[in-house]
Amino acid sequence: MASYDLDNITSMELDVLREIGNIGAGNATTALAQMLQRKIDMSVPIAELLEFKNLGETIGGEETVMAGVYMTVNGDITGSMMFLLKKESARRLVNQLLFRSNEDIDPDADFDEMEMSAMKEIGNIMTGSYLNSMSDLTRLKIYPSVPDITIDMAGAILSVPAIEFGVLGDRILMIQTRFFDEIEIDGYFILVPDIDSYHKILEALGMA
Amino acid sequence: MAEIIRVGMADLKVCKSPDGLTTLGLGSCVGVAIRDPKTKIGGLVHVMLPDSTAIKNNSCLAKFADTGIEELVRQMVAMGASRTRLEAKIAGGAQMFAFQNNTSLVAVGDRNAEAARAKLKELKIRLLADDTGKNYGRTVIFYPETGDYEIRAVGKAPIII
Numbered sequence: 460m461a462s463y464d465l466d467n468i469t470s471m472e473l474d475v476l477r478e479i480g481n482i483g484a485g486n487a488t489t490a491l492a493q494m495l496q497r498k499i500d501m502s503v504p505i506a507e508l509l510e511f512k513n514l515g516e517t518i519g520g521e522e523t524v525m526a527g528v529y530m531t532v533n534g535d536i537t538g539s540m541m542f543l544l545k546k547e548s549a550r551r552l553v554n555q556l557l558f559r560s561n562e563d564i565d566p567d568a569d570f571d572e573m574e575m576s577a578m579k580e581i582g583n584i585m586t587g588s589y590l591n592s593m594s595d596l597t598r599l600k601i602y603p604s605v606p607d608i609t610i611d612m613a614g615a616i617l618s619v620p621a622i623e624f625g626v627l628g629d630r631i632l633m634i635q636t637r638f639f640d641e642i643e644i645d646g647y648f649i650l651v652p653d654i655d656s657y658h659k660i661l662e663a664l665g666m667a
Numbered sequence: 668m669a670e671i672i673r674v675g676m677a678d679l680k681v682c683k684s685p686d687g688l689t690t691l692g693l694g695s696c697v698g699v700a701i702r703d704p705k706t707k708i709g710g711l712v713h714v715m716l717p718d719s720t721a722i723k724n725n726s727c728l729a730k731f732a733d734t735g736i737e738e739l740v741r742q743m744v745a746m747g748a749s750r751t752r753l754e755a756k757i758a759g760g761a762q763m764f765a766f767q768n769n770t771s772l773v774a775v776g777d778r779n780a781e782a783a784r785a786k787l788k789e790l791k792i793r794l795l796a797d798d799t800g801k802n803y804g805r806t807v808i809f810y811p812e813t814g815d816y817e818i819r820a821v822g823k824a825p826i827i828i
Contacts, residue, residue, distance in 0.1 A: 511715065511730070512675025521692035522806055524821050529764050569822060607764040611821055614676070614692020615804020618715070619763050621676060622695055622775055625715045629677070629727045 468632070468657075473506045475666050476634050476657070480504030482596055483589035484636035484648045490588040491581075491638070495555060499644060502637040508630045514617050517635065518543060518647055521614025525549075525646075526570070528582025528608050529619060532590065534600035536656035539620045540590065542582040544646035546610060551643045553577045570610055579608045589648055597663035620651040627654050671808065674698075677730040679712035681742045684812035693759035693805045695776035699736055699783050700809040700816050701755045701792060703748035709811025710739040716775070717782030732782035740790060753792045756816040756828055757783050758807050760799040776800065796828035 481504050492499040505517075515521030526549035528542040544552065553574045554560070570578065583606050594601045609616060624631040634650040652660060669685035676696060680688055684707035690698050693713065702709040712735040716722070719731035728738040744750055760780035780799040787794050798805070798818050808817040819825045 510675075511677040514676055515692055567822075609763050609802070611694075611763065612692035612804040612806065614806075615694030615761065615763060616692075618676065618692070618694030618696050618804075622715050625677065625730055626722055628724050629730065 468508070472657075472661055472666060475661060475664055476506040476632075477504045479593055479596065479660065480506060480634040480636045480648070480650065483593045483650065484638065486592040487585045487588040487648060488638045491585060491644075494581075494584070495552070497640060499638055499640050502639075504634060504636040506632070506634045508632050510630055511621055511625065514621055514631065515614040518613050518617070518649075521612060523613045524610065525613050525616060526578050526608065526610045527613075527616035528579055528586065528606050529616070530586060530606040531604045532601055532652070533604065534602040536599055536601060536652055536659050538650065538652035538656055539623065540586050540603060540651070541616070541620065541649040542585050542646070543613065543616065543649065544578075544644070548644045548646055549578055549610070550574070552581060556581065575608055579606050582606050582608065585648070589650070597660055599659065599663050617649075620649070623653075624651065632657065674711050674713050676713055677715050677727055679710065679729040679735060679739050679742070681708065681710040681739070681746055682811065683708050683746070684810070687808055687810045687812075689806070689808040691806045693807060694761055694763045695759070695779065697732065697757055697759040697776075697779040697783050697799065698805075698807045699732070699739070699755060699757050699787075700807070701736075701739060701743065701753050702809075702811045702814055703743065703752045704754065704814060705752055706748050707811045708743050708746050708748040709809055710743045711807075711809050712736060712739045714779060714783065717778040732779055733786050736783065736786045736790065740792070751791075753790075754795050754814070755787050755792050756796045756809075756814070757787075757794065758798045758805055758816065758818050758828070761804060762800070762802050763804065765802075798826070798828055
């Protein structure tokens with residue numbers, strides 16, 4: 460298969476990718492809102508080509524400590540999917556899920572095994588919902604891998620998909636959507652399809 | 668006024684004391700810091716991948732351990748550093764997610780660190796200290812004045828190597 464040239468991507472194509480982010484993250488945010496019984500807002504998705512050196516700034520700075528759930532995507536398209544939440548947001552979310560009180564939270568404490576596991580499951584549900592709606596839309600088969608989680612600096616977490624993309628080029632194309640509520644939740648979905656997968660996605664939607 | 672210069676991912680910078688260099692949130696990438704202790708010229712490169720020859724699209728020199736270190740040394744020498752006096756410290760090369768090694772990129776962090784060590788050896792640059800591997804991200808700050816390489820990680824006390 461001919462490799463797809465990212466440098467020639469048109470603004471129309473970026474719009475289509477943005478729409479995928481919109482539908483995917485829209486469904487996932489709805490799932491989260493139902494789980495929490497709370498209203499959650501979502502920003503307009505961003506689909507852009509980024510130079511690696513600007514990557515960390517896109518989600519509020521390289522050193523922002525975040526809980527990152529990461530999985531690879533296989534099937535008709537390949538790539539990686541991430542669900543990132545600021546550490547404080549992640550802890551609030553997890554505590555709500557585990558019926559623990561927010562008052563007992565020590566903001567600096569590490570996540571225990573139970574909290575890590577709960578966070579991983581939230582990430583699994585969210586990304587599953589995102590990818591499902593994307594699969595429905597494109598009729599492409601999309602299989603996420605088992606998720607893994609880490610809590611670390613955003614720059615370090617994002618280096619993982621960046622390195623996979625670095626094999627192919629000097630820029631990374633990612634579809635990013637921020638979701639948030641008024642006080643407690645602040646996080647991102649990031650979908651990074653491999654270069655060949657962009658062509659398949661656009662083709663499936665009648666764009667290529 | 669001393670300035671701390673930011674180095675991004677797949678990026679490199681050189682400076683002279685009292686300025687310093689930093690790169691934030693190194694994951695599987697490796698930060699290679701080199702200095703000439705006499706002229707106090709220092710350089711820092713944030714490499715993402717071990718080997719430029721394994722990849723077709725390799726125009727970005729700072730992305731790879733081999734070309735990145737070569738280019739860093741070239742720029743330092745151009746600035747007035749002596750090639751024979753250079754000494755290095757390296758940090759980073761973590762494995763952020765446990766299952767990463769299921770993919771074709773077999774522990775890319777380790778391979779990055781190994782490639783950096785090999786390149787330094789080839790260029791006969793002494794490796795004074797390192798802090799690589801494990802499973803957490805690192806922010807590094809390099810001071811060419813003293814050669815101190817400060818490493819910060821989430822939930823850990825800063826260390827200087």
